[in-house]
Amino acid sequence: MAGKTLRVMFIGDVIGTPGLKLVGMMLKGFKKTHRIDFVIANGENAHNGKGLSAEALNQLLEAGVDVVTGGNHTWSNFNFFDTLKTHPKVLRPLNYPKGTYGRGYGLYPLPEGLGNIAVVNLQGRTFMYSIDCPFRTADWALKQLKDEARFVFVDFHAEATAEKIALGWYLDGRVSALVGTHTHVQTADERILPKGTGYCSDAGMTGPFQSVIGMQSKSAIDRMLYQTPHKYECASEDVHFSAVVVALDAETGKTVGIRRIFYPEFEKGEV
């Protein structure tokens, strides 16, 4: 198995129909180009820009996604609860209080004798709900997963980059990779931490960029101008694909390569 790698693609927050359509159009090509073995996508906003639905989940799975992770918006669509309770390929952050619907981690079989990959979904607490500690919850999850999976991939759904970086250092050498979601803005800090954990603070957004993080700009601006609620509507224009790809050593489970994808690039002119 020397030199063999498992190549995992993690797709940043898929936003509504525009994001779903782009994943449907592009994922098969990306999988071929980047020789991807396993695909994870954050889908907490795949249902009209807020929450998830059985239809959106199926669209992602049919497009070639293997597991769909979530975040604070996972519970925003009440019609999704039955699917969330039972579907093995949808995750929500593990560190919500005991009794919350859904599962926070899963074990998924890999081809060619590679065993299993564990996917763990966690959520931050800085500027977010005061749920259970993501650091201690990660310790607990890794204890459960001991001897179950050579590869452990973490989606850390969090607002603050400092909290994400801290969890990256905390888990360095104990998980294969940790990639953040939730801000919808891709960070250019992808790297391999010293003990072999692939890290990127945020994978970004797969959705419409003529918007304020996926929502039509007018209501987002009005919220800020007037400090009152204005109904968010999912935007539709200028759709981009955001993801992070990691190559994981098949023997150690550690990251040996990491790459960010943002497609198509923005128009930037000449400098």
Ligand SMILES: [Fe+2]
């Ligand atoms: Fe979120």
